[in-house]
Amino acid sequence: MSTLANPQKYLDNAHIALEVFQLRPDYRALLLVITNIPPAPSDAQSEALLQEAEASARATLAKTPVTDIPHVKAWRTAYTSFGAKPKKTPNSLEALTRRVEKGGLPRVNRLTDIYNAISVKHQIPLGGEDLDKYAGAPFLMRAKGDEKFEMKAGGKVVDEPPSKGEVVWCDEEGVTCRLWNWRQGPRTALTDETRNVLIIMDALDACSDERLDAAADELSRVLSGLSPEVEVRRRLLKG
Template sequence: MPDNDLDAFLAGARVDADVLALRPDYRVLLVAVDGIAPGESDPESEALLRRAEASAREALAGRRPEDLAEVASWREAYRAFGAKPQRTRHSLEALLRRADAGLPRVNRLTDTYNAISVLHRIPLGGEDLDRYSGPPHLARATGDEPFETMAGGESAVEHPEPGEVVWRDDAGVTCRRWNWRQTRRTALTDGTTRALFILDTLDPVTTDAVGAAADELVEHLGRLGDLTVARRLVGGA
């Protein structure tokens, strides 16, 4: 895919004003990547995950994940739209809670972005760009949008709560509750070659800090192929 196609895709991304009204400090760095060579977990992704696990243990040092400022700010954001963070933990908190026992090993693409999320303490989602229908859009749900998931081991369609903050495209919800659960429809697979990465930030994470996270993500992804990369920062203050 030519560079300008990735740029054009990201140019259509938007964050609704009623989401920013909840958290004026919200920013998202979107990173679109083409040219990924799929592969199983390997020694390099294993080393990165081990570094992330060690970083989490050092950051927590006997504290609870919610005691970290980066985690607490997302808990506050969840409460702002009516979610209960004790029941639906955002993706960063969920990973931090698993780090001591061991982060999941999935494939080298997923391993890489999970490790960067923990290392930089930023919720980070990965999606298959070829499965998108239109650009990414962060909105407050009406409650009618379809969300494709699994229930009882079978495919199912659910709907978000009215007012819930969701990522979506033209076909429906791609991630519920800001960064809680991704849909099966746009999930990364072992065959993904084009991906969208969503780096969500709230204070105290700075624009420079999220940029550094994206830099490290792209650096590690660079060993997975001859990449084309585009970025766009969207959000408030």
Template structure:
């Protein structure tokens, strides 16, 4: 499958300073969280604490920019935090960062250490192109509510990731759907790293490089490709 990622004109108009990098990985070996993936998370939490000092995550300029962007498309950033802020807040609590599986741990560690949203999708479950669009409100978002399968619909104007089948992530990078998430059986994936000004392109590249290094450590022999926006 040829990986295709597009950003709609409506999103570009809303966020002219938005940029992203995609790390495509094939031949991954996933599994339950282990000492190696847990060490990545512990190191990320330590780096985060040093980066923030006495500040709260939302006081970081990049996180603050994401809060402003959420408000711009109608979300309440104090209620629906972007994934990087939500993880950072957990990293600073006694509970610490969750352990999900080796691949999710790897990209969560990069997200926390660099304070930027990072997501991972199983490319074998993606249908057609991945698109970042402003929703009409009619799109389907399959999810789980109260332990049962359910279907939600995004708010009109909400920024969502979707493929040809349905929404894969709501409110830009807030809540991922179950259909395309990385499981212990995933072998092919794409990881999306998303940035707004004032984050510099060099910082985004450094985060992507770190993620590739982690994937190579967890899955020797993995084949990775870094895709920049067209």
């Protein structure tokens, strides 16, 4: 049975390797499967959410350097624990917050804009994967170093496998996101036509379960408001 025919079974099969919890016992992943989203370009609603997120980030940055924001700082520590260099490869929350610091968040399409806004507003790294391009249930593990990961470079698709010990999200065809939440591959990336999506919310101890739930609640509410056909399912994975 396909993922979209049985989204709950898909969520039930998602898993995280024990070695990830050994590295960060405080880690939690909140997974959301959201189906039947009507595709659309950026609009007034997504613009309002982006502006709210930018205002929130600027208020935080006026008092706290980006690297001292608690959840950003926690992710930088997590990255160094497996040999990554957060200055070179910032987590997705830090990268978006720095975009605000330099001028503003990108405007891509309605779906991407909405989840970027939620990420920045709630200070939680979020990843979005196109479920129609995903192969099997998601799982998080530490890489052996020979896994497949395709990226676009110079207009071409090239294979850039993760480093040994790197924390990576995968499906049955290979790595879908490197360095926990640093960079997603083009194979499963969201597009202007994406209708069915897996959202991954990554949390460490600097983010409470209540804050994680609040972010998921807002994202679910906004996307459900786009169409009565939108359906949202979610599952929390923790050690």
